[in-house]
Amino acid sequence: xxxxxxxxxxxxxxxxxxxxxxxxxxxxxxxxxxxxxxxxxxxxxxxxxxxxxxxxxxxxxxxxxxxxxxxxxxxxxxxxxxxxxxxxxxxxxxxxxxxxxxxxxxxxxxxxxxxxxxxxxxxxxxxxxxxxxxxxxxxxxxxxxxxxxxxxxxxxxxxxxxxxxxxxxxxxxxxxxxxxxxxxxxxxxxxxxxxxxxxxxxxxxxxxxxxxxxxxxxxxxxxxxxxxxxxxxxxxxxxxxxxxxxxxxxxxxxxxxxxxxxxxxxxxxxxxxxxxxxxxxxxxxxxxxxxxxxxxxxxxxxxxxxxxxxxxxxxxxxxxxxxxxxxxxxxxxxxxxxxxxxxxxxxxxxxxxxxxxxxxxxxxxxxxxxxxxxxxxxxxxxxxxxxxxxx
Ligand SMILES: [Zn+2]
Numbered sequence: 001x002x003x004x005x006x007x008x009x010x011x012x013x014x015x016x017x018x019x020x021x022x023x024x025x026x027x028x029x030x031x032x033x034x035x036x037x038x039x040x041x042x043x044x045x046x047x048x049x050x051x052x053x054x055x056x057x058x059x060x061x062x063x064x065x066x067x068x069x070x071x072x073x074x075x076x077x078x079x080x081x082x083x084x085x086x087x088x089x090x091x092x093x094x095x096x097x098x099x100x101x102x103x104x105x106x107x108x109x110x111x112x113x114x115x116x117x118x119x120x121x122x123x124x125x126x127x128x129x130x131x132x133x134x135x136x137x138x139x140x141x142x143x144x145x146x147x148x149x150x151x152x153x154x155x156x157x158x159x160x161x162x163x164x165x166x167x168x169x170x171x172x173x174x175x176x177x178x179x180x181x182x183x184x185x186x187x188x189x190x191x192x193x194x195x196x197x198x199x200x201x202x203x204x205x206x207x208x209x210x211x212x213x214x215x216x217x218x219x220x221x222x223x224x225x226x227x228x229x230x231x232x233x234x235x236x237x238x239x240x241x242x243x244x245x246x247x248x249x250x251x252x253x254x255x256x257x258x259x260x261x262x263x264x265x266x267x268x269x270x271x272x273x274x275x276x277x278x279x280x281x282x283x284x285x286x287x288x289x290x291x292x293x294x295x296x297x298x299x300x301x302x303x304x305x306x307x308x309x310x311x312x313x314x315x316x317x318x319x320x321x322x323x324x325x326x327x328x329x330x331x332x333x334x335x336x337x338x339x340x341x342x343x344x345x346x347x348x349x350x351x352x353x354x355x356x357x358x359x360x361x362x363x364x365x366x367x368x369x370x371x372x373x374x375x376x377x378x379x380x381x382x383x384x385x386x387x388x389x390x391x
Contacts, residue, residue: 012048016048022037027076057145082388084146084387085097085148087126089150091219093110093112095109098137098144099384109136113125123183130184147187147384147387149176150380152167152219161173162176177189191383194216197379199379200374201375204382212229212328213227214319214330216331216332216333218269218333218338218344222264222267224322244264244268246318248262248263267311267315275307277290277292280303311344311347312346312348312350315347315351320352321355331352331366334371345367
């Protein structure tokens with residue numbers, strides 16, 4: 001056991017992040033090169049390298065400088081040891097994962113709990129889960145270079161607070177980045193879950209070669225994360241992509257936002273499950289929960305595939321307008337409903353082809369997420385890696 005190290009100063013943290021960023025780009029550099037590339041003094045580089053060596057984030061080898069007869073040292077980023085902590089908050093779960101900068105998850109822990117209604121307990125659980133994930137990975141919290149979290153609610157980027165309409169009713173007015181910063185004693189990057197999903201698919205999933213991507217998280221709510229021209233687009237106040245509240249013609253169902261006919265009032269996972277229960281267990285009494293098989297297993301059940309396809313066509317009707325506006329190269333469908341796979345994707349495709357302009361419809365690929373329900377977690381890993389290497 002070693003004694004806990006004193007908290008490093010802000011300047012020291014900045015120096016450390018600068019060195020990690022330059023090493024992330026070049027891999028191996030001498031101390032002199034580090035000093036030249038960063039503009040930092042040799043002594044600042046020296047003490048930061050000592051810190052990074054102590055944390056196991058870099059290794060240093062001594063080599064004979066060619067033809068000069070003196071020793072030079074090469075500092076190498078140990079990518080497997082540059083660690084980040086990612087947190088994925090869903091409506092009914094929290095997952096903490098420790099990963100390296102290549103996105104390999106080294107330790108992970110999940111708890112199932114009511115995230116929407118108990119923010120304080122959820123924040124405490126996040127800390128416990130982070131410690132469990134670190135224990136699995138075999139590293140202390142001090143080894144973590146950056147932390148990022150995705151939350152399933154509308155986050156105002158001007159004030160950092162959760163805004164209505166949000167399924168996170170008890171989180172409205174809260175500043176999750178500040179709360180998590182207090183929990184972990186360091187800055188935490190926070191984004192909404194759809195944004196994190198777009199990041200995850202771009203960095204590690206099915207959108208790796210794509211610069212214009214719409215990620216749709218289709219679960220209890222329906223939201224879109226927009227990656228435009230290679231960058232996440234959040235809008236003026238961070239609330240872009242709320243496609244769940246786009247109104248459909250000929251639909252009168254009340255939505256939790258107070259309007260009628262919103263997309264998520266007719267095509268959320270809750271509605272789709274209700275209809276599936278109706279067709280798969282027609283004798284079930286209303287109000288009695290029905291055990292449904294996982295959506296991924298229902299593609300070959302004709303009545304179920306029809307229900308899922310209809311939800312796809314409804315979502316596709318809204319996405320057709322988005323495709324007309326944004327001309328994306330890919331739409332990636334994630335969230336619980338996204339697990340339905342082909343019947344859902346085919347339904348969306350049908351509506352996009354029917355309602356979007358032909359030239360933009362043919363330019364867009366529509367795919368199910370390759371990361372399953374982990375797009376948001378991988379997005380938080382990507383956001384933390386970016387924070388660790390560019391801060
Ligand atoms: Zn609504």
